[in-house]
Amino acid sequence: MTEPALTDTLEAPARPGGWQGFAADWSSDQRAFKNVPWGKAMVWIFLLSDTFIFSCFLLSYMTVRMSTTVPWPDTSEVFILTIRGTKYPLLLIAIMTMILITSSGTMAMAVNCGYSRDRVKTAVLLAVTAAFGATFVGTQAFEWTTLILEGVRPWSNPWGADQFGACFFLITGFHGTHVTIGVIFLLLIARKVWRGDYDRHARGFFTSRKGNYEIVETLGLYWHFVDLVWVFIFALFYLW
């Protein structure tokens, strides 16, 4: 006798039809990732797809570098910084790496402060992270300018294999774009945290959803990912 009652209760809430029903049916019955908010799981999956994009870029770089018969330009000669007549190989890249690692550190602390709902500290640390990110993009712009003036083009360069320019602009350009987007979002979220949107559960302008401090962690994942990609670019493109 309990069974019909059970089915009754299960059927009680009417399932939505159409596209909403399609989405609801796919999403409502089971959660694979039990103890993470959906936003965090989704950003992880986004980062996974981004990993594949960067992997493809680095793979094509490996392929052209391995298959060319012309010697690859010596990166410690190409990425050289001259200060008062002294030449420092890869110094600019070292500075860029340190800037990005520093920003990753401040981001980790911002996330930690976000967990404890510390409004002011979170906002300040997010802003500091954004500042480091902007510095990184600025340094990269300087690097690009230097190389372009020295004659590096996507189709040729003065030092060796023509594919060097294409790989350089594609890989660092795509990474720089990620950093730029990250800086924009850091500033947006820093502003919202500062205003106290997440303490009041104010509805967002764009999504009309009630935001909370989870977004800081989600953003943190993205920012650390950008740093992570740089670790690979740095090792495989600049040092190799």
Next chain:
Amino acid sequence: MVHKEGQQHPIKLYLIVWGWLFILSTCSFLVDYLGCEGFLRWFLILLFMIVKAGLIVAVFMHMAWERLALMYAILAPPGAVLLFVAIMAFESDYTHFTRLAFFGTGEEAATLEPHASGSGTGTATASPDQSKKAAKKHGLDGSKAESIGDGVVPSGSAAATGEAGPTAPASGNAAAAPATGEANKTVPAGDAMVHSDTAAAATGEAGKTAPASGNAASAPATGEAEKTAPAGDAMVHSDPAAAAATGEAGKTAPAGVAMVHSDIAAAAKALEAKFYTSKPGDTLWKIAETEYGPGHGGKYHLIFEANKALLSNPGKLSPGQVLRIPPLSG
């Protein structure tokens, strides 16, 4: 809702990881700064890279505290990339091989089999011991062998095997240079032109005889030596140091003329009038910009082509080199 409070970790943990990231990055730079080469270099670069990536993912991205379902879902798929890497490495290796085999220019052209065409009387020998040593020493530096026309010997191979027996019966000119490193040899019908670099000298001996027309040129040339033997004549330009160092040049010119110039620049002057002596900090691009006018930097490859005997690749320009600047219109 689960995970309301989020994760709480002491701030000290982040600071420690942060510090380690700095240390590991510095280590990566030291690999380059201290000039570690070969296997050690690749190993250290990859090691530091993986440790850094691991720290960022595990601690900064909190992956170490997530449930296994999420860990596997995110960390396992990138493993497929490794398979992709293996496939593409295999593929590009093959592409590299076919490029060498069919275009004939490149680093390992020297390993191709030597060809001795015809059945003349000319012989060229290089002492096997010396050339083997040279081949070992310069084997990875790459050598180029280009041949046009008759009477051609892929010079790199001569050095590698230690024996070269080039003969050119029809046109009567033969050229042989036990050259590793980079050697360009162009022998149009009836002429012999040999460009060879230091490695050629190291191998020491080159004997060249051309029976039919009676011209022969041989030069164990160091630096960048240019040998040109227009029809009927044989001209040898070689560095004085080269001649001195080897001393074993067997030169025979039964009929015709043999001229030895000890200056590369002099040799080049005979062909073209315009020259440029490279200064410190010069690149081919900059030279092209000065010589051809602003905006023509992209023509640097013309200069490179004209000076291939001097320059192993467009990046290796050292101060004081005299470059021939070909006319732009051509």
